[in-house]
Amino acid sequence: MTTSSPTSADRTEAVVSATDLGLTFKTNDGDVVALSNVNLTINKGEFVSFIGPSGCGKTTFLRTIADLEQPTSGTLTINGQTPENARKDRSYGYVFQAPALYPWRTIEKNIALPLEIMGYGASQQAERIKRTMDLVNLSGFEKKYPWQLSGGMQQRASIARALAFDADLLLMDEPFGALDEIVRDHLNSELLKLWDRTQKTICFVTHSIPEAVYLSTKIVVMSPRPGRVTDVIESNLPRERPLDIRETPEFLAIAARVRDGLRAGHSYEETV
Numbered sequence: 001m002t003t004s005s006p007t008s009a010d011r012t013e014a015v016v017s018a019t020d021l022g023l024t025f026k027t028n029d030g031d032v033v034a035l036s037n038v039n040l041t042i043n044k045g046e047f048v049s050f051i052g053p054s055g056c057g058k059t060t061f062l063r064t065i066a067d068l069e070q071p072t073s074g075t076l077t078i079n080g081q082t083p084e085n086a087r088k089d090r091s092y093g094y095v096f097q098a099p100a101l102y103p104w105r106t107i108e109k110n111i112a113l114p115l116e117i118m119g120y121g122a123s124q125q126a127e128r129i130k131r132t133m134d135l136v137n138l139s140g141f142e143k144k145y146p147w148q149l150s151g152g153m154q155q156r157a158s159i160a161r162a163l164a165f166d167a168d169l170l171l172m173d174e175p176f177g178a179l180d181e182i183v184r185d186h187l188n189s190e191l192l193k194l195w196d197r198t199q200k201t202i203c204f205v206t207h208s209i210p211e212a213v214y215l216s217t218k219i220v221v222m223s224p225r226p227g228r229v230t231d232v233i234e235s236n237l238p239r240e241r242p243l244d245i246r247e248t249p250e251f252l253a254i255a256a257r258v259r260d261g262l263r264a265g266h267s268y269e270e271t272v
Ligand SMILES: Nc1ncnc2c1ncn2[C@@H]1O[C@H](COP(=O)(O)OP(=O)(O)OP(=O)(O)O)[C@@H](O)[C@H]1O
Pocket: 025, 026, 027, 032, 033, 034, 052, 053, 054, 055, 056, 057, 058, 059, 060, 061, 227
């Protein structure tokens, strides 16, 4: 992996900016405060992980960035625009927990789907499919169907689909949560290489402390009821991260701070 990093000018460019952001769902059982007073800036080229117990609003925050949920208070801008305009500009790619590939389409046809919807011609589609399949190391599997691939390969295909129209922002909601640890390790290091090569801004939801620390330049610790940000940890780890960096004192110190943040916001009674 190269050690290239965004210039200082790029670094100060806010991609996601939330100010006093709140979102309350109205339900038959009353109000559910999913997000409360979230203040957060994500700069261009950052890799930001969101970690916190179930129900703390991680997915809701990602969905709000994607304009799939509407805030009930505060402001949120994506590249300086409203989430609605950012969505219309195709500013982000979204990777879900389950690969969500169409079983009747080959891998290349799954990746082509958003390009077809956006009206790309056949040659542009072919060029983008080739480029993104190379990026996720799936070349040679274009004509396979999703069910012919392992879970990890399917998730790589769904990352390729999210990258196909070249949005600068990638939203990833626990993409590797269902995979075994060895496959997850491999995909984590592949994802870091991909991030380094493409210089994308990545928002990544996870329940795993090692995954968050290994991947991120910034870790956002959240706690539930109401969902809020309790700590934002800037990582001082180098961009180049072999997997054994996880045994270094620097890595373990960040992991300990994340764990402390999670403990502080955790209500153990509600989990039993
Ligand atoms: N459409 C909805 N209507 C009502 N309540 C909702 C809705 N979506 C989410 N919630 C509630 O908002 C809170 C935050 O949910 P969210 O899915 O964002 O949490 P999360 O941190 O991503 O959880 P998990 O780790 O389990 O995925 C939860 O209490 C959830 O039940």
